[in-house]
Amino acid sequence: MNFVRTPRIKRAKKTVVSLTSLLDLLFVMIFVSLIQQKNITPVKEKKEVKGKIVEIKTEVKEKVVEEKPVPKIYNISALFYFYGTASNPNIPTGSYRMQGVYNEKSGHLSVGGISWVNRPQNYDMVPLSGKISPGSNIFTGRIEFQGCKEFTLRKVGQGGSKNPISGTWEGIYDCSQGQTGLTLTID
Numbered sequence: 001m002n003f004v005r006t007p008r009i010k011r012a013k014k015t016v017v018s019l020t021s022l023l024d025l026l027f028v029m030i031f032v033s034l035i036q037q038k039n040i041t042p043v044k045e046k047k048e049v050k051g052k053i054v055e056i057k058t059e060v061k062e063k064v065v066e067e068k069p070v071p072k073i074y075n076i077s078a079l080f081y082f083y084g085t086a087s088n089p090n091i092p093t094g095s096y097r098m099q100g101v102y103n104e105k106s107g108h109l110s111v112g113g114i115s116w117v118n119r120p121q122n123y124d125m126v127p128l129s130g131k132i133s134p135g136s137n138i139f140t141g142r143i144e145f146q147g148c149k150e151f152t153l154r155k156v157g158q159g160g161s162k163n164p165i166s167g168t169w170e171g172i173y174d175c176s177q178g179q180t181g182l183t184l185t186i187d
Contacts, residue, residue: 069105071103071104071105071106072103072104072105073101073102073103073104074101074102074104074162074163074164074165075099075100075101076098076099076100076101076102076109076111076163076165076186076187077097077098077099077186077187078097078098078099078100078111078184078185078186078187079095079096079097079098079117079184079185080095080096080097080098080111080113080125080128080182080184081093081094081095081182081183081184081185082094082095082173082180082181082182083180083181083182083183084180084181085172085179085180085181087178087179088177088178088179088180091177091178091180091181092120092123093118093120094116094118094119094120094123095116095117095118096113096114096115096116096117096118096119096125097113097114097115097116097117098111098112098113098114098125098128098184099111099112099114100112100128102132102163102164102165104164106131107131107132107133107134108129108130108131109128109129109130109131109132109139109141109165110127110128110129111127111128111129112125112127112128113125113126113127124145126143126144126145126148126173126175127143127144127145128141128143128144128151128184129141129142129143129144130142130151132165137154137155138152138153138154138155139151139152139153139154139155139165139169139171139184140152140153143173143175145175147175147176148173148174148175148176149173149174149175150173150174151171151172151173151174151182152171152172153169153170153171153182153184154169154170154171155167155168155169156168156169156170159185159186159187160187162187163186165186166186166187167185167186168183168184168185168186169183169184169185169186170182170183170184
């Protein structure tokens with residue numbers, strides 16, 4: 001009898017994954033997830049002995065995230081009171097409430113009329129839009145109404161502390177009726 005000898009096939013050993021390796025992997029995944037949520041950067045130090053990692057030290061350093069300054073925007077309430085001047089005494093007195101927005105960074109203020117307190121016949125509310133110069137307490141701009149031009153107001157009294165421009169502002173504006181006195185009281 002002839003026996004045919006077949007070569008022996010080596011079977012690969014089954015890889016055994018220990019429970020501690022899986023737990024270590026799970027811990028690292030959770031740690032990385034937490035780091036990503038908290039803007040923290042991990043710094044790892046690994047030591048290898050005969051191709052195996054024997055120790056992992058992890059230090060945590062916080063990332064410094066620079067925040068851009070957000071311009072402060074204030075909702076403004078004001079009272080617009082107009083009257084005649086020495087050069088134009090025939091202007092009647094009138095007043096109305098205004099609301100608007102002030103951007104502290106740009107110094108821009110826009111306000112528009114919302115309700116009359118005392119309305120003279122044939123007069124309409126006019127919106128103001130302009131800039132308050134930092135440190136000088138001067139508010140200049142244009143009246144956005146047909147027949148109107150520029151205005152200039154100077155802060156003459158302090159108001160509450162709701163916003164940095166609260167107070168009493170006085171000056172003049174020029175529209176089709178001529179030069180008119182204006183007191184703007186900003187809450």
